[in-house]
Amino acid sequence: MSFGTLGLSPALQRAVSDMGLYAPTPIQAEAIPAALKLTDVWATAPTGSGKTLAFALPLLQHLLAAPRQTNFRRPVRTLVLVPTRELAVQVGDVLANLAYKLPQSLKVNTVFGGVSVNPQMMALRGGADIVVATPGRLLDLIDQNAVRLADVQHLVLDEADRLLDLGFADELQRVLALLPAQRQTLLFSATFAPEVEALATKLLRDPVRITVEAFEGHKPDITQRAIAVDEKSRTALLRHLITENGWKQVLVFVATRYACEHVANKLYKAGMFATPFHGEMSQGARQEVLSEFKAGRWDVVVTTDLASRGIDIAMLPVVVNYDLPRSATDYTHRIGRTGRAGAHGDAVSFVTAAALAHWQLIQKRESLELPLEQVPGFEQTETPPPPSPGNGGIKGSRPSKKDKLRAAALGNPLN
Template sequence: MPFLALGLAPALARAAERLGFAAPTPIQAQAIPVVLSGADVLATAQTGSGKTASYVLPLLQGFVQQAPTSPRRVRALVLVPTRELAAQVGEVLRALAQDLPRRPKVVVLFGGVSINPQLMALRGGADVVVATPGRLLDVVAHNALRLGHVGTLVLDEADRLLDLGFADELQRVLALLPARRQNLFFSATFPTSVQALADGLLHQPQRIDVPANDAEAPMVQQRAIQVDSTRRTQLLRHLIETEGWPRVLVFVATQHAATVVAGKLNRGELYATPFHGGLSQGARQEVLGEFKEKRWDVVVTTDLAARGIDIENMPVVVNYDLPRSAVDHVHRIGRTGRAGAEGLAISFVTAAQLAHWRLIEKRQGLSLPLEVLPGFEPTEVPPPPVPGGGGIKGKRPSKKDKLRAAAAQKTASGGEQLL
C-alpha cells in the first residue's frame, strides 16, 4: 500500500519515501487515516515500528491545510519524557517537512541547557512545539508561549508521561490547553497501572494495537547468561572480544555503575564511555553523536537510553543489570533489531537476580535457557527468600503502585472536565 492511499498529500508521501519508508509500516497504515479523521488515538506498537511518523505525517498535513497566521500559533504540541526523544522527534518533523510548499516552524524545548536560546526561538511564535513537560512549563512561565490554540496533543512514550513521575507536570500542561482538541497517545507498552489514566484523558479513542508478529517486528535474538556479580565486567569484555561485536549498548542500574563499568572497559583497551542523566546536555548529545558515528565501541548507560533513542544498525544490547520491570526490558531490547534489522539482546543473570529474571520471563512469555560459559561458571548462591515477597515489581503492589491507582481513579472520575 502506498502512502498516497492513506490520504496523505503527495509532498508528504514523497518525503516519507525519501527517508526510506518504501511502504507504510503496519502502525502507520492503521494510525495515519485515523489521525487524519480527527479522532483520539491510543496506539501501541513495538519499538522501531515507525510510531513517530504515524503521527508526524498527519500533523504536517494538518498544518498544510491551515491558513497561516501572524504571529504563528501553536497548533500541535508533542510531549515526550526525555531530551533525546525531543531532539529526535524535532529532526523527524523537519526532515518530513522539507518538500512542503510552506514549512512549519518547529521549536524543540527541553531542560538541561540554557532556556534563553529556546525563548529566542519562540519569538514570532511557532507552529509545532516538541517539549519535555518541565521545560514547557518553564517557557510558559516566562510568557514566551501560549497554548490556547493547540488543536492536537501528542504524548509520545505515553506510558511514561502518564506515570507518577510526570503526573503533576502533565496535569498542569493539560490545564493550559483548549478543552476541545485531538489527543494522540503512542507507546510501545501500556501497563495496566496507567491504562485508567489514559482512558480518563481520551474521548472515545480509536484503539490501535499492532502485535509484534504483525508489525515489522524487531528481529531480536535473546540470550540469558548466568554469571557471578563480580565477574560481569570480565564476561562483557570476553564476549565483545570473542564475538567481534562492533558496537554494544550496555544497560546498568545507576549512574555510578555506568561510570565504573565504562572505566574498567577502557582499561581493557576498549573505547567505552558512560551515558546518563548526570551528564550535561551537551555531553550527552556529543556521546550519542559519536556513538552513531561508530567512534565508541561501548556506551554504558542507565535506562535513560532505553526509550526514544534511534541508533541505526545497533547490533547488541546487554543487560549488565537486569531492568526494574518487564516493561523496561521491552524498551531496552528495542534499541536493537530496529527497522527490520537483526539484533541480539543478552541479559546477565546473577544469583541474587535469578528470581527477578524468572518474573521478567513470565511476564514477557519467554523461556530462555540459562547459559553458563566456560571459565565463567557461577559460584554464588541465591539469597534466602524475603518474608512477604519484596521482589522488584512483583505481584504485591508497592507504595508507588498504590499512588498510581489513586491517581488513576481521580483522573477517571474528573478526566472529562479536562477535555
C-alpha cells in the same frame, strides 16, 4: 499498500518518497487514516515500527489544511510531549525535515532541559506552529511567557506510558490544565501497563484503539540469551564477550549513574573504547556521545534506562543487560534498541543468583523460556538468597508505594 492510499496530500507523499519510503508500516497504515479524521488515537506498536511518522504526517496535513490567521505571530497549534531530551531531538528532526519539504512555511521548535533556556526563548519569538517538548522545560517557558498553549488543536504524547507514569504526573497535569478542552489527543507507545491504561482512559475521548503486534516476518530479529554469572564477575564476563565475539557497537544497561561511570571506566582501563551515558551529563555531552557512538567512534556505551526509549541507532548489533531492568516493560524497551529496521540483533542478560527470582518474573511476563547459560571460566558459584517474606522486592508481585500513589491519582482525572 502505498502512502497514497492513506489520504495524505501529494506534498506529503513526495516528502515521504524523498525519505526513500514507499510502503507504510502496519502502525502507519492504521494510525494515519484515523488521525486524519481528527479522532483521538490510542496506539500501541513495537519499538522500531515507525510510530513517529504515524503521527507526524497527519499532524502536518492538518496544519497545511488550516493556514494560520495571522502573519505576525504563529500560535502553537500542535504540541508533542516526550519524556527525554534525546527523543525530543529525534522527533523534532523528523517533523522539521518533513516541514522543510512542504509548500507552506511551518515552523517547528524543539525544547528540552539540560541546556540554557535563553536560546530556546529566542527561537520561540514570533511563535511556532509545532512545539516538541519535555514537560519540565515546557513549563519553564510557560512561566516566562515564552509560549502559550491556548491555541493548541493537536496534542501528542509520545512514549505515552512514561509520560502518564508517576514521575511525570504533576508536570503533565499542569500542562494539560493549560490546553483547550476541545482538541485531538494522540497517544503512542510500545507498552502500556494496566495502571497507566486507567489514566489514559480518562485522558481520551472515544479514541480509536490501535494495537499492532509484532507478527512473524515483522518481529524484530533479536536473539535473546541469559547468562548466569556471579555479581563480581560481570565486568570480566562483559570484556570476554566483547573480545570473543568481536562486538564493535555495544549498548550496556546498568541500574545507576554510579554503575555507568564505574563499568565504563573499568572497560576503558582494559583498553576498550567505552564511555558512560546518563541523565546527569550535560545535554551537549550526551548528544556528543550519541553522535560518536552512531559514527562508530565508541565501541561501548554504558547507560541507564535513559537510553531505553526513543533512541534510534541504526544497525545496533548488541544490547547487554548488565543489571536486569526493574520490570518486563523496561526489558521490552531495552532490547528494542537492537534488531531494528530488519537488522539482526543480540540481547544478552546477566543473571546473578540474587536476581534469579526477578529474572523468572520477567520471563513469565514476556513469555520467554531462555535457558541459563554458563560461560566457561565464568561459572556461577553464588547461590540464591533464602526467600524473604512478601514479594522479595520483585516489582509487580504486590502494590509498591509508587503503585499505591498511582492508584490514588486515578481519583484525580487527567483532563
